[in-house]
Amino acid sequence: MxxxxxxxxxxxxxxxxxxxxxxxxxxxxxxxxxxxxxxxxxxxxxxxxxxxxxxxxxxxxxxxxxxxxxxxxxxxxxxxxxxxxxxxxxxxxxxxxxxxxxxxxxxxxxxxxxxxxxxxxxxxxxxxxxxxxxxxxxxxxxxxxxxxxxxxxxxxxxxxxxxxxxxxxxxxxxxxxxxxxYELDGKGSRISILAMEEQETAQWIETVGKAKQEIQNGQAEKIVLARELLICLDKAADTGQVVRRLQEQQRDSYIFAFEIAGSCFVGATPERLVKVKEGEVLSTCLAGTAPRGKNKIEDELIAKDLLEDTKNRSEHQFVVNMIRDVLDKYCSFIDIPAEPAVQRLKNLQHLYTPVTARLNEHGHLLDIAGELHPTPALGGTPKKAAVEFIRENELLDRGWYGAPVGWLDDRGNGELAVAIRSGLINKEKVSLFAGCGIVADSDPEMEYEETKMKFSPMLNALGVKK
Ligand SMILES: C=C(O[C@H]1C=CC=C(C(=O)O)[C@@H]1O)C(=O)O
Ligand SMILES: [Mg+2]
Incomplete structure (x- = not known):
């Protein structure tokens, strides 16, 4: 070596x-x-x-x-x-x-x-x-x-x-x-799930209604609400196995794991917050969700509907506008396509707009991240009102879920992703998190279904078939 x-x-x-x-x-x-x-x-x-x-x-x-x-x-x-x-x-x-x-x-x-x-x-x-x-x-x-x-x-x-x-x-x-x-081959043992419990489903749907009310009253335009799924395993999770499965199953996502004193925060997120490489800035607007089809034709039809759906388009546009405003302060040559595209993942599809820019001389990755977080993909619009609503009404502790994770080097390069499609593993206890963007015309039941889809990647990685 x-x-x-x-x-x-x-x-x-x-x-x-x-x-x-x-x-x-x-x-x-x-x-x-x-x-x-x-x-x-x-x-x-x-x-x-x-x-x-x-x-x-x-x-x-x-x-x-x-x-x-x-x-x-x-x-x-x-x-x-x-x-x-x-x-x-x-x-x-x-x-x-x-x-x-x-x-x-x-x-x-x-x-x-x-x-x-x-x-x-x-x-x-x-x-x-x-x-x-x-x-x-x-x-x-x-x-x-x-x-x-x-x-x-x-x-x-x-x-x-x-x-x-x-x-x-x-x-x-x-x-x-x-x-x-470590030049040995590593293969771990299988894990099985003993119990799974959704946290306060009825209250969550009620909170979505309350967020809609807040939006209709003009206090906010978009609020992202998350919920938690508690899982109990038959033995302490082999976190390495979970990461390995995420790697195999979520090919277009960032795979991350942070293990601190026996607790492991792990996930496979499709969402870049910001990357800086030699002054080149990349960001991603990702919001608006639909399921995958059973075949190519169905996939295409769902994608077309997603692109034309006003509710999903408005969810998405809040993110684009905010990212543009923040980058305007720190960058030049900002390039944002006028229309979103569709990004396909294993379990779902998203509206997606890539953003590129050139970092101004004194800008730093963490300046941009500090202002972007949370974007309207995880917080809402306006940021302050949305975050306050989440703080007061959401029944869970998000911890690092939905926040920036990644790396920095000593020359200003680095990359931060938004930690979604993730979970916290504390030995045999696992908490999974998933959220969705609530806008004026959201349907609480449909938003609930959307969060269900977003649990799939982590559930599959834990060995649970949908
Ligand atoms: C908050 C999550 O997803 C965000 C990212 C993409 C699409 C979203 C949506 O359509 O609601 C969410 O804003 C999550 O996966 O927990
Ligand atoms: Mg959504």
Missing amino acids: IGTKVEDLAAGEKTRQAIEAARTQNREQILSITREIETVDVFNIYERHHEENGNKAYWLNHDKETEFAALGCCKKLVADDDRFETIKFSWTKMAEEAWIDNPFTEAGTGLAAFGGFAFDPEKKTTEKWKHFPAGMFVLPAFLIARHGEAYYATMNILVKKNDDRETIQDKWNSLHKLLQE
């Missing part, structure tokens, strides 16, 4: 500088070393890695070009108030101060952090989300990454004042060892 021989890393200039700085400044320094490695199974590494009460994360972007296994924790950034700004500030500072030995320019190599945000920091949090704060990004101890056909390993280490070259070489050697150990 990592070539045929273990490189003498300690001889590197950055290593020397980090050790020297730790001594002279008498404080810990972050040292980050990246090298290209031979082909590995990134997911297998994620699946097999285990640290009691530790952190790990997995990310596979929707076009399958970027894949990360982020293992352990070198440094954790946590934020409460002003969370997007706080994370941006602390991440930028950390990146500036770190000693980074990364010979590659590819976005996502070198120093990169993984994490996300809670949907609404002002909502009272419940016990089950206790490990998922308002904002949290982790600089992993080890990062195994695939960018296209190239594979990289990164070690992030806190160099203390008494550390020497040997300490650093030992840690690098342990990364080698870990990669060798």
Whole structure:
């Protein structure tokens, strides 16, 4: 692994500088070393890695070009108030101060952090989300990454004042060892569901009626309401298996998993919030839903109806308008097609409008994310009124559901997806979440059916057939 021989890393200039700085400044320094490695199974590494009460994360972007296994924790950034700004500030500072030995320019190599945000920091949090704060990004101890056909390993280490070259070489050697150990094939056991319980179905439908009333009274134009499905398994879920099934079944989605002290937030989302790559900005408007047909012709007819349906089109247009307004502040050359297209997923179809733009000089991914979140695909319009309605009326704690998750690197590159089609796994207890956009002419029963479709990807990943 990592070539045929273990490189003498300690001889590197950055290593020397980090050790020297730790001594002279008498404080810990972050040292980050990246090298290209031979082909590995990134997911297998994620699946097999285990640290009691530790952190790990997995990310596979929707076009399958970027894949990360982020293992352990070198440094954790946590934020409460002003969370997007706080994370941006602390991440930028950390990146500036770190000693980074990364010979590659590819976005996502070198120093990169993984994490996300809670949907609404002002909502009272419940016990089950206790490990998922308002904002949290982790600089992993080890990062195994695939960018296209190239594979990289990164070690992030806190160099203390008494550390020497040997300490650093030992840690690098342990990364080698870990990669060798994980070269085995991983297959887990099956899980079965003991009980499944919808949370307050009748009340949920009532809340949809209340949201419609709010809209008819002119307090809001759109409000997204979510509901929760509680599942009890016969044994603690094999979260690796769940991720593996999501990968196999949800081919056009972002696959993510954030495991923190035994709790795992996992999902397969089709919705990009924002991506920045060398100043190029990509965002996605995704709202408006219909089922898949039984065959090609039925699929086409449903898609045509979806494109012509005024209720779904209005749901969608709120998202397009808001994303345009936010990007206008931070970008130039904004390109948004006038009409949506249809995006087909395994279990449903969505109205979809891709957005591209060029980031202005001082704009940052987290500035855009902070203003976009929640877009009217997850919050509503206007944002403030919708979020307040959700806070007061929704009977569940969304935690990280519906909020941005993803990664950031030290050069302003990164990607955040909207964490939908997801669930929180706490051993044998699982909470799945699904929501839908309520507009003036929503039918509560139909909205309920729509959320049912949106549970399918996670139910299938848990091994439940619809
Ligand atoms: C809130 C969810 O979906 C959003 C994204 C796409 C389509 C949506 C809709 O048509 O209602 C929702 O706005 C969810 O899947 O939990
Ligand atoms: Mg909808």
